[in-house]
Amino acid sequence: MASTGTAPKTARQRPLSPHIGIYRLTLTMAMSGAHRITGVGLYAGVLLLAWFLLATSTDAANFAVFSGFIHSIIGRIVLFGFTWALFHHLLGGLRHFIWDAGYGMDDPLREQLAQATLVGGIVLTLVVWVIGYAVR
Amino acid sequence: MSEKPSFRTPLGRVRWLGAAHFGTEEAMRLRLTSLALVPLTIAFVWILLTLLAKDYNGARAELSEPLPALLVLMFVLAGVYHMTIGMRSVIVDYLHGAAREWALTANTLFCGALGLACVYAILRIGFV
Numbered sequence: 001m002a003s004t005g006t007a008p009k010t011a012r013q014r015p016l017s018p019h020i021g022i023y024r025l026t027l028t029m030a031m032s033g034a035h036r037i038t039g040v041g042l043y044a045g046v047l048l049l050a051w052f053l054l055a056t057s058t059d060a061a062n063f064a065v066f067s068g069f070i071h072s073i074i075g076r077i078v079l080f081g082f083t084w085a086l087f088h089h090l091l092g093g094l095r096h097f098i099w100d101a102g103y104g105m106d107d108p109l110r111e112q113l114a115q116a117t118l119v120g121g122i123v124l125t126l127v128v129w130v131i132g133y134a135v136r
Numbered sequence: 137m138s139e140k141p142s143f144r145t146p147l148g149r150v151r152w153l154g155a156a157h158f159g160t161e162e163a164m165r166l167r168l169t170s171l172a173l174v175p176l177t178i179a180f181v182w183i184l185l186t187l188l189a190k191d192y193n194g195a196r197a198e199l200s201e202p203l204p205a206l207l208v209l210m211f212v213l214a215g216v217y218h219m220t221i222g223m224r225s226v227i228v229d230y231l232h233g234a235a236r237e238w239a240l241t242a243n244t245l246f247c248g249a250l251g252l253a254c255v256y257a258i259l260r261i262g263f264v
Contacts, residue, residue: 132188
């Protein structure tokens with residue numbers, strides 16, 4: 001068989017990009033993962049929204065089933081997690097807008113943005129839940 | 137990739153097999169929906185807070201009003217489109233081969249069904 005001048009038949013040892021596991025964990029890395037994980041969590045959480053809307057659109061009995069779940073301990077924990085994921089992901093998205101505009105990638109600011117997203121998500125969640133308990 | 141001699145160019149062999157030509161559009165749509173979702177999420181949380189003190193009839197009455205109904209509708213549409221694209225990028229990062237194709241299909245069908253269910257429910261609250 002004539003040589004075609006393309007790659008040899010034997011697999012070549014090509015350089016691999018360094019695996020995530022060899023790096024020291026930094027806050028910005030953890031926040032990158034948290035942004036994705038909260039996104040996937042919200043994806044599942046929209047099922048809850050669909051349930052709420054469908055229950056409200058039908059009759060009082062279906063609404064009562066949803067209401068019973070969301071007011072239970074498990075329902076409250078799930079809704080609290082959903083609230084936090086929503087705000088964390090929202091602030092993470094704002095951080096992405098700042099990066100897209102070309103800012104916030106240098107040392108002091110990127111750490112401050114990561115901290116602000118982490119703290120801001122928790123604070124906004126607590127504020128909304130305090131308001132929620134106050135108005136109900 | 138085949139190592140057999142071929143007249144096809146490297147570009148011709150990968151065209152339509154992956155993200156080529158679609159990546160920028162999808163990335164911009166992710167950003168466009170996320171931009172819309174910033175105010176819509178705040179509005180959505182506000183509406184949920186006002187619903188907390190209400191029973192079935194009260195919640196129905198509020199969601200029948202044009203402004204809350206439209207805001208929830210826009211939140212659902214932007215949100216479902218955003219999560220379809222977001223999950224798609226997660227799938228192509230971690231899955232390969234047939235599993236990737238099935239997961240991408242399931243993602244599109246799931247998000248489409250979920251979005252339609254929410255839209256149907258909002259319209260039903262408003263009109264039925």
